[in-house]
Amino acid sequence: MLAHIWFGFFAVAFISALYQWLFNGHAAIFSEIIQSTFDMAALSVEVAIGLIGVLCLWLGFFRIAEKSGLINILSRALEPLFTRLMPEVPRGHKAHGSITMNIAANMLGLDNAATPMGLKAMQDLQQLNPVKENATNAQILFLVLNTSSVTLLPVTIFMYRAQQGAAEPTAVFIPILMATSASTLAGLIAVAWVQRIQLFDRIILSYLFGFAVLMAALATYLVSQPAEQMASASSVLGNLVLFSIIMLFLFAGWWKKINVYDAFIDGAKEGFDVAVRLIPFLVGMLVAIGVLRTSGVLDGIIVGIEALFSAIGMNTDFVQALPTALMKPLSGSGARAMMLETMNNFGVDSFPATVAAIMQGSTETTFYVLAVYFGSVGIKHVRHAVSCALVADLAGILTAIFAGYWFFS
Numbered sequence: 503m504l505a506h507i508w509f510g511f512f513a514v515a516f517i518s519a520l521y522q523w524l525f526n527g528h529a530a531i532f533s534e535i536i537q538s539t540f541d542m543a544a545l546s547v548e549v550a551i552g553l554i555g556v557l558c559l560w561l562g563f564f565r566i567a568e569k570s571g572l573i574n575i576l577s578r579a580l581e582p583l584f585t586r587l588m589p590e591v592p593r594g595h596k597a598h599g600s601i602t603m604n605i606a607a608n609m610l611g612l613d614n615a616a617t618p619m620g621l622k623a624m625q626d627l628q629q630l631n632p633v634k635e636n637a638t639n640a641q642i643l644f645l646v647l648n649t650s651s652v653t654l655l656p657v658t659i660f661m662y663r664a665q666q667g668a669a670e671p672t673a674v675f676i677p678i679l680m681a682t683s684a685s686t687l688a689g690l691i692a693v694a695w696v697q698r699i700q701l702f703d704r705i706i707l708s709y710l711f712g713f714a715v716l717m718a719a720l721a722t723y724l725v726s727q728p729a730e731q732m733a734s735a736s737s738v739l740g741n742l743v744l745f746s747i748i749m750l751f752l753f754a755g756w757w758k759k760i761n762v763y764d765a766f767i768d769g770a771k772e773g774f775d776v777a778v779r780l781i782p783f784l785v786g787m788l789v790a791i792g793v794l795r796t797s798g799v800l801d802g803i804i805v806g807i808e809a810l811f812s813a814i815g816m817n818t819d820f821v822q823a824l825p826t827a828l829m830k831p832l833s834g835s836g837a838r839a840m841m842l843e844t845m846n847n848f849g850v851d852s853f854p855a856t857v858a859a860i861m862q863g864s865t866e867t868t869f870y871v872l873a874v875y876f877g878s879v880g881i882k883h884v885r886h887a888v889s890c891a892l893v894a895d896l897a898g899i900l901t902a903i904f905a906g907y908w909f910f911s
Contacts, residue, residue: 504872504882504883504884504888507888508786508787508790511790511791511793511794512790512793512794514794514797514799515535515793515794515796515797515799516797518797518798518799518802519531519532519535519797519798522797522798531796531797531798534796535793535796535797537796538789538792538793538795538796539789539792539793541792542785542788542789542792542793543785543788543789545788546781546784546785546788546789547781547784547785549784549788550777550778550780550781550784551777553617553777553780554774554777554778556617556618556773557617557618557621557773557774557776557777558769558770558771558773558774558777559618559770559773560618560619560622560773561618561621561622561769561773561776562765562766562767562768562769562770562773563747563748563751563752563766563769564600564603564618564619564622564751564769565765565766565768565769565772566751566752566754566755566760566762566766566769567599567750567751567754567755568596569755569758569760569765570751570754570755570757570758570760571754571758572750572751572754573596573599573600573603574594574596574599576599576602576603577594577596577598577599577601577602578598579602580598580601580602580605580709581593581594581598582705582709583705583706583709584598584601585598586699586700586703586705586706587643587694587699587706588639588640588643588644590630590638590639590640591627591630591640595626595630596626597623597626597627597629597630597640600619600622600623600626601623601626601644603619603623603747604616604619604620604622604623604648605647605651607619608620608648608651608652608653609651609652609653616648616651617874618773620644620648620875621776621874621875621878623644624641624644624645624875624876624878624879625776625878625879627640627641627644628641628879628881631879634879634880634881635880635881635882635883636881636882636883636885637876637881637883637884637885637887639697641876641881641887642693642697642885642886642887642890643690643693643697644875645871645872645875645876645887645891646689646690646692646693646887646890646891647686647689647690648866648871648875649689649865649866649867649868649871649872649891649894649895650682650685650688650689650865650866650891650894650895650897650898651682651686651866652679652682652683652686652713652717653678653682653863656674656675656678656863659674659678659859659862659863660672660674660675662838662841662842662845662859663845663850663859666842666845666846666850666855667850668850668851669851673856673909673910674856674859674860674863676905677860677902677905677906677908677909678859678860678863678864678902679717680901680905681861681863681864681865681898681901681902681905682863682864682865682898683717684864684897684900684901685865685894685895685897685898685901686894687897688893688894688896688897688898689890689891689893689894689897692889692890692893692894693886693890696886696890776878779877779878780873780874780877780878782877783873783874783876783877784873784874784877786873787869787872787873788833788870788873791833791836791869794832795829795832795833795836800825800828800829803824803828804821804824804825804828807821807824808821817907819853819854819911820853820854820857820903820906820907821854822844822847822848822854822858823844823854823855823857823858823861823903823906825840825843825844825858826840826841826844826858826861826862827858827861827899827902830861830862830864830865830867830868830895830899831865831867831868831869831891831892831895832867832868832869832870833867833870834866834867834870837861837862837867838862840858841855841858841859841861841862844858845858845859853906853910853911856906856910857902857903857906857910860902860905860906861898861899861902861903864898864899864901864902865894865895865898865899868888868892868895872884872887872888872891
């Protein structure tokens with residue numbers, strides 16, 4: 503399926519470019535597209551190089567935690583849940599620990615830790631993969647949970663809104679929480695439907711209820727804080743948790759009399775190898791995304807959506823926020839640029855800019871995450887991963903629009 507999507511990006515971009523040239527007289531469109539291929543190829547290498555340091559750092563710490571037995575202890579917290587969602591992963595397998603750490607980091611908005619831990623989890627799951635080029639059910643579920651991950655502390659969005667002069671930068675907190683929760687739930691249901699996972703299991707429902715209570719409690723606490731303190735408190739909490747995790751890993755290794763430095767170096771070497779292996783997959787995906795974006799396809803989709811909703815007499819105020827939504831599955835930096843552009847054009851507290859901020863926090867960058875996570879273990883056949891991830895994206899975007907009208911219209 504991924505091969506068809508990748509080819510489709512180029513094919514649709516070529517058709518759009520021909521239209522721009524023949525009907526709009528935009529003869530420079532082809533040179534712009536070619537330039538985008540060079541730019542995105544260079545960006546792919548920059549991204550991979552940027553990941554080297556982060557991957558070396560966190561996989562080094564993770565190796566210490568593994569050797570000390572700490573990961574096995576941490577994995578017990580969510581193992582009953584994952585043994586039901588991922589029945590092919592046996593109890594006691596180290597994948598449970600790395601999955602637990604990745605999900606916890608995602609929920610706290612700790613991107614620098616979440617990606618290395620996620621890549622580690624994907625490698626652990628790959629050890630159980632009987633056909634190395636095909637994604638397993640467990641790997642697909644894990645990837646979808648990452649592309650739709652619930653983020654309890656969207657600090658960066660608060661910061662962008664504050665920089666743009668928003669009257670209340672954290673006003674989008676609850677709408678973002680609604681949108682990202684809807685995205686995760688939709689992704690989980692989509693995967694469960696394809697893989698025939700029984701979600702109405704007592705253990706699964708008890709975990710989901712516990713997560714819902716935890717999120718509600720945290721949301722209630724943060725919303726009760728003054729607007730100017732909320733982002734600051736979120737940032738302090740995130741950094742405190744991150745450094746506490748590092749110290750916990752180091753202390754566990756020291757307590758078990760492990761040579762923590764040598765263990766760190768062993769893990770860091772693995773991080774370097776992973777980052778280098780990612781480059782071909784990133785080049786392939788980011789170049790296709792760049793071609794699609796430069797060709798004007800996304801602009802045409804937005805015009806068509808606006809015309810459709812206008813024709814049936816519906817409110818189209820949300821349409822100006824759609825560039826962020828359409829870019830989000832393709833490029834995180836592109837979606838961020840679209841959100842900031844909407845803030846600049848319409849004002850940070852305008853309805854389109856507010857909805858764009860909610861959309862930005864609703865999901866992860868699907869195709870980038872797919873290229874990085876599956877590329878790190880050499881998976882070429884992704885099966886139903888893309889369709890389930892896009893279902894999650896759609897649920898997040900629709901909920902973002904609904905929340906925008908509910909809270910701000």
